[in-house]
Amino acid sequence: MFLERVLCRNFRNFDEIIIDLNKNLNIFLGQNGQGKTNFLEAIYLMATTNSHRSSISSELIKWEEEESLVQLLLKRREGKMKLAMRLDNSGRKIEINDNQLSKVSELLGYLNAVLFSPEDLKLVKEGPAHRREFIDLEISQVSRYYGHLLNKYDHILKQRNNLLKSIRENRNNTSQEMLSVWDQQLATIGSKIILKRLEVIDKLKILARLSQRKITAGREELEIEYEISLNNFSKNLGEAELRNLFLDNLVSKRDQEIKRGYTVIGPHRDDLILKVNEMDLRKYGSQGQQRTAALALKLAELEFMKSETGEYPVLLLDDVFSELDNLRRKALLNVIADKIQTIITATDGENLTGIKNNSYNIYQVEKGKIKRVS
Ligand SMILES: Nc1ncnc2c1ncn2[C@@H]1O[C@H](COP(=O)(O)OP(=O)(O)OP(=O)(O)O)[C@@H](O)[C@H]1O
Ligand SMILES: [Mg+2]
Incomplete structure (x- = not known):
């Protein structure tokens, strides 16, 4: 196009x-x-x-x-x-x-569109928010449905966080019941988001590995893994199983969440781990290796969109x-x-x-x- x-x-x-x-x-x-x-x-x-x-x-x-x-x-x-x-x-x-x-x-x-700017060199080095944004923007450009899911999740998360704060401050006695209503919604939408991300990362990691090899003449193997905030997660869970796991996690974090006044697990807390030759790039990578990986991710993004949209x-x-x-x-x-x-x-x-x-x-x-x- x-x-x-x-x-x-x-x-x-x-x-x-x-x-x-x-x-x-x-x-x-x-x-x-x-x-x-x-x-x-x-x-x-x-x-x-x-x-x-x-x-x-x-x-x-x-x-x-x-x-x-x-x-x-x-x-x-x-x-x-x-x-x-x-x-x-x-x-x-x-x-x-x-x-x-x-x-x-x-x-x-x-x-x-794929945008590459000096800011993106932070993709590897800085906090998880950059990497979540990277993956979310990429998917929502090829899936309008995913864009809707993100908006919905955002809305549910805000409401749920407000409720957690008001329970903490004892402002509302019926809130505990309300909370389980929001839990259901958060888990339903949240697990759909996680599954879509996992599916895309599976494709993206192959493309990024090839780009990294090309740029480094085969010297560096780039690995991407999805780091999930849910406990007891195992790969290949179906949507219903993942949703149940999400709900179990919410129950076990309930006291902690009320104490903090916000939601501590879910796709808004997940991250991507990037490794080169089995070394964590964010912690140990050199500036040059981090830049190469950021570029490889962007090139992978181009190929990914091509494969999704033709x-x-x-x-x-x-x-x-x-x-x-x-x-x-x-x-x-x-x-x-x-x-x-x-x-x-x-x-x-x-x-x-x-x-x-x-x-x-x-x-x-x-x-x-x-x-x-x-
Ligand atoms: N809402 C606005 N209305 C009018 N001018 C604006 C507005 N927002 C930003 N600007 C002006 O736009 C200019 C910045 O433009 P831009 O970021 O595109 O610069 P650039 O050409 O990319 O520069 P650089 O090479 O430094 O990156 C600034 O001078 C700023 O004052
Ligand atoms: Mg500029």
Whole structure:
């Protein structure tokens, strides 16, 4: 799939930009603070329904404006489509081919995109939230149903946590009964999420292992394991069995949860463990090994989406070339060469000399204006 045109109106520091893109490679050059990441953010927002930088819609609207619009013309195998998001103080509205949809999450699955930015180098090094987000965003882009599950789980979790707090503070006598109602719901939705994650990780780990081998010329074996917060978990549990296990775990953690006032087990506490040559990367990996694994995960994400949807997603590379050494840069360039629409940002073209794509566009970004220069 590829983007033919991107329009942003009153989005971040853009008044109005209309950009026609090359179906292969697009390079956006500009000094710091000019709008390069803002442009990628607008595209990523349409793929995931969320910004990678802010969860607050109003921050995306140009200062002193009321409403902003992001509109994309997308070419998929099935044909062309027009996707639009309107943001204002009351929230976000979605249109597909000029028809308004009732839920924002229905936008998921039309545009698939993989974003790689220097932040992602934290994927390996930092806390579990980054890795959960990585896996969740990846799955929800190819499964609208999974996106719904996540929203539901989030809602249930918030309600349940509020209830736990109110029980702790003895504000509500009937709450213990209410709690078991929320337990049922949490376990039902939570086990569906865990099973989907396990299924995807099984595919992803093979793809990531191959990427890591390629980048390191076979020297490093990357392993990915799902670390689950439930006790007594064993692989190959069916949905009903997993749900029962989840409920048993909730019962055994009840006192602890009431004392703490929040839910201590469930997919919102799970993690991915990454190992290279059997060593825990997060604890013992060198900077270079961690970077390689982050890149391998991103490349695996591209292949995973291709295998799920039949088409490569759009690849967004925000300022990463300056952070990668020659070997890793080459591995990345080999993958994208002429088969994946790629949008690269950089402060200067110096790091991009290895690119040998046949066709590409170059744009200059300055103070919220973007113009094509070649
Ligand atoms: N809601 C907004 N309204 C207007 N301007 C905004 C808004 N949000 C951010 N900006 C401006 O956008 C600019 C940042 O743009 P962006 O993050 O795209 O920079 P960049 O070109 O990627 O720079 P760098 O090379 O440093 O990453 C800042 O100057 C900021 O003031
Ligand atoms: Mg930037």
